[in-house]
Amino acid sequence: MIKETTKVTTYKFTHFYPESKTVEKVADARLPTEFGEFRIAGYKSLISDEEFVCVYKGDLNENVAAPVRIHSQCLTGDVFHSTKCDCGPQLQHAMETIAKEGRGAVVYQHQEGRGIGILNKIKAYALQDEGADTIEANERLGLEVDLREYGQCVEILKDLGLKRVKFMSNNPEKIQAIKDGGLEIIERVPIEFEPSEDTENYLSVKKFQMGHILNLVS
Numbered sequence: 001m002i003k004e005t006t007k008v009t010t011y012k013f014t015h016f017y018p019e020s021k022t023v024e025k026v027a028d029a030r031l032p033t034e035f036g037e038f039r040i041a042g043y044k045s046l047i048s049d050e051e052f053v054c055v056y057k058g059d060l061n062e063n064v065a066a067p068v069r070i071h072s073q074c075l076t077g078d079v080f081h082s083t084k085c086d087c088g089p090q091l092q093h094a095m096e097t098i099a100k101e102g103r104g105a106v107v108y109q110h111q112e113g114r115g116i117g118i119l120n121k122i123k124a125y126a127l128q129d130e131g132a133d134t135i136e137a138n139e140r141l142g143l144e145v146d147l148r149e150y151g152q153c154v155e156i157l158k159d160l161g162l163k164r165v166k167f168m169s170n171n172p173e174k175i176q177a178i179k180d181g182g183l184e185i186i187e188r189v190p191i192e193f194e195p196s197e198d199t200e201n202y203l204s205v206k207k208f209q210m211g212h213i214l215n216l217v218s
């Protein structure tokens, strides 16, 4: 369901953690990948029809901090290797890091285009072709800039046994969600790539309008 909005100027941190659990593991299987052997777990939300996938590796119950990422689905970047954004390389880098350390997890959240859905995302891309930036494009379509919620992703990480994490993210809202959910961040691992001609504007909006920690963007 897309929430209509007239103008989005503020960026709020709201993380709701109910007492009882709101996600449930449905299945868990082995997943051999280009980056080595992983496991894949499927979770369903108990309060909505949202589904989550978690790809993980190694013993996550020990008190050793494991590398972790909450990755929001980006069909264009993750599957079609679009160079308009940095999502594809971020996901790949996260999986490589986990493979190297022998432990860790990526929660893959099905919230395409920061929650607006793939069709709206393509509409926004069309507006960007005419010169709008990512925030303006969403606003012109009457859509929120960012509809994502991370509480259930954090619940999944805790369900896997994680207590301490090395969190691979540049997004302050995700970092706050991890802390609010009671996980200890031992280290914030930047997951950043040199801006290209294609990603320059996108990354600059992320840094200067959405507050992402991007040291390579000037």
Ligand SMILES: [Zn+2]
Binding pocket: 074, 076, 077, 078, 085, 086, 087, 088
């Ligand atoms: Zn993307």
